[in-house]
Amino acid sequence: MAENEKKSDGQAPETVPTKAEANELPDESLDKVAGGMGAAVPRVDHASSLNSLTTPVCLSQG
């Protein structure tokens, strides 16, 4: 039996279920499982700052 827990040192698990084991499940079950899996929508999260080219230059007064 595979232990799909992270090891304490954070490394990937040593063993994972094999494809053969998975294939023992009926296809419709796989479809159902896949259908129930959440989608990850890519997005840009970091806010835009004004870069140094657009921040004002401090000019001395006349």
Add this chain to the structure above:
Amino acid sequence: MTTGPSFVVDCHRNHAGPYTGANALVRACVPIAWAAAPDLTFQHALTLLLIAPELGELLPASELLSRALSLSREGNSRLYTTRLAHGVADFLLAVLISTAHARATVRFENVHGADPLDRELIAVLLERADPRSLRITVCTPTREMDEPLHSALSARASVRLAAPQHSGTADDAGRRVAALSSPRRRALARRFVESDCTSGDPCARRAYELSDAQLRGRLHDARLERLRAAPTPSLELGAIPFHAERASTPAVEPLVLASARCIRMGYYEASLDLARRGMRLIGDATGDPAFGELGRNIAFSLLMLGRHEDAEAYCREIESATNESALRSHCAYAMAILDARLRPADRRDYGAARAWIERAIAFGEAVPDSETKVVNLVFLRNTLALVEMRTGRGEEALRLLSDGLRRLASEAPSKYGTESIILLHNRARVHVATGRPESALDDYSALLRLEPTNSEAHLDRGVLLQRLGRTPEALADYDAAIAWSPPYAEAYFNRALARRALGLEDGALFDLAHVLALEPRHAAALVNRAGLLYGQREYAAAREDVTRVLAHDQRNAKAWCLAGLLEMAARRWPEARLAFDRALAFDGAEHTALINRATLFVREGDVAGALRDLDAVIERNADATALLNRDRILRMLGIS
């Protein structure tokens, strides 16, 4: 098609300087818009009043709006005027939509004589206007046009050759004018001057050219007197200095004032042009009282226009031409800014910048005592702080900025309110860079108490608050950043992020649409909008955005991942797999592609592959979707 409102505006800068055409256009539109949609018009008041101060008689300005209008834009990037152009476009397009007019037409005339800022504005309008609702005609006697108008015309307009209004060559005109009586010739010359010397009538031009200098001077005197009888702020940037230059007794003062006003507004081409003309008028006499201010405007305008070599050459010329301390100090300062900030990163020279600052300080100390002298010396140390920051000495940068603020408060108290803004902003940035967010927030707040309409400070504080997880406060800052500036992409993009984080998806979509109106190729906005549309099952619209990203950036992993999701929604599994593989080929760390590919693996029966992808994500961060999906697989396998 029914005819809608029609506007014809003369863009020749001799009339009203840099925004001659824009000024005439908004002054013609606003009374109509104000009557039909006052709230909507008022939303654009800042842009409208910056372009056409004369509208102050019609549009009421609150105390805060008056403050925002009075802020100096000197030192702002050249891009600030692009914001203004988009602000005018926003106004026109909103008015056209809200009043549901039939197609409006705007005809810009004399575009060959327009300032670069009017031409930039026409380019922006061409890019943004749908010709079905706004038809734009650009009239010029030449096909030669600089950027960005050249590209906008090439992409959006068709060229038609119109029959010339005035027939005959210059020689014909000369012969015809020579045959006229003196009074008739004088009348023609007067007509030419009355047109601010913009008339396309070759006979009028020739009559003026053939007049003796005394008559020409008198004609300009008369025109000047009439213009001054009804003071109009915009004429002070165009016709008034133009005729003052050519009057019987030419006067440099109107050129000095106009150049100063233009640099204060960030209209650098116009400031430079006026300053150069002023210099010609005084014969480059270093002893003339105008020399220092005109010279300063030349140096800083060249600098801000990105004409770095010209700026450097001018500053070196000043070094050998005059010992005037204030101008020598300004020029040394300009050189310091060049070396510390404006040159490409690989050509920056912080050692040289320090030396220039020392030199500028020495000259600055030599001028008579005044609050302006204090401000300039403090600004010089502000540039030194930038050098310290960029050479890894953040603490020294902080000390210099704090000393500067103390000195301003004690030695230039009447200028503290306006001149401390940049120092507080810079100190806040140094605090952020050195890991002191709370101190940065204190500085931003102090700055905004002094200047509540500072859009850029609201934006920067918003970014910091968002990073600290204080999203509702960040949203309030982004609202203010948008309210207190003509439109710019960063403010709308960030507000979209905050709105999305707070579940305000429609608002986020509105903001992203605005970002894309301003910057149609903004990849992050396209990706984020596609993601929101995908979530709303608006697959066709999402696909359109993804296609737009990939048209310009084939290696955009997020766009490929979205393409994969859209293929999955269409149940095209092989295409989806290909898209996720591409996403990962371009960015192996794009975790959304791994998570979604895992779902495909499960569907294909490759559970091991699915777990491998999900574990790769979970190793890097505890992504909730990855954890849930893995849990679901494990439950399927009966091991959870």
